Amino acid sequence: MMAFCEHCHDTVNYDEKLVNKNKNIRGKEIKYLGKEAFCLECRNEIFVSDIRDYNLIELDKAFRESEKLISVEDIQKVLDKYKIKKRPLSLLLDWGENTVSRYLNGDIPTKQYSEILKRLLVDHEYFKELLEQNIENITPLTYKKCREALEAIETHDHLDNHKNKETKIEKVIKYLLEECADITPLALQKLLYYSQAFNKVFNKEYLFKNDCEAWVHGPVYRDIYEKYKNYGFNPIEDKTKQSFLYNNVTEPEKELLDSIINNFGCYSGKILEKMTHIEKPWLETRRDLKDDEVCDYIIDKNLIDSYFKEIKNKYRMINVSDIRDYSSDLFRKINH
Known part of the structure; x- marks a missing residue:
């Protein structure tokens, strides 16, 4: 230099x-x-x-x-957010037509004007009010572009809110549907059950809060049954799964779910049902009920946890890939 x-x-x-x-x-x-x-x-x-x-x-x-004044970079973000140029924004705010241009060139705004710009950056409803109140200050083309920008913002917010409202079990289901082909409602129930059980013993926490019930056809999550029951014995076609993002589950959870898919997802729903029928959690919960007797008894999470801890120790499972020894053994037992 x-x-x-x-x-x-x-x-x-x-x-x-x-x-x-x-x-x-x-x-x-x-x-x-x-x-x-x-x-x-x-x-x-x-x-x-x-x-x-x-x-x-x-x-x-x-x-x-x-x-605590707005930065030049944030003023530019306001323009980008609403797809509006410097002069039209000044006019929309009923300021001098070159005011925003001066601020972008480095002039320091007053506290009052700075607060207005800062609010615009985070509050699109405020911008919408100004747009409708001062529509006569801008051209129809500018108005149209701003309306399109607002619609895009509101659509994005709606999708974000929907995603954030999804429960953990719904996120797990989306992962299973994305990664495992041709899952019927019956198979989905059993994959959720095994995912919950093995996540607890390997990752030390339950995968989701939902309780399952000891139905005639094995462990069932009632809300999930109601959601997918119209598919009957057909594979579920979830139209929302293409929008699924893998950051909805952690890496350890993803690894566990992949193992469940590989080691249990290869079997039909009826095979998985028979597997759960010879396991302690379902058997003890139903006690002396007849095979075809309907009940809504909840399978205690502690019962699931203690049983699958015993399974983990019995089969000397070190990592999630070792689940295959247990699933293979179950398959042999029900076909013996």
């Missing part, structure tokens, strides 16, 4: 370093971290235009932070 040194009267190499600086603005001392350049020949401070520009930017940021 080279610049002109007034002391050496020559173009010289220079070094730069970060220094604490302060500046009095409007009677207030503003502290910021700036830079200074030093001639490598005489070690005197020298002027470098790039460093001056850097210091002005850092001073501006420090002042805005101290006064």
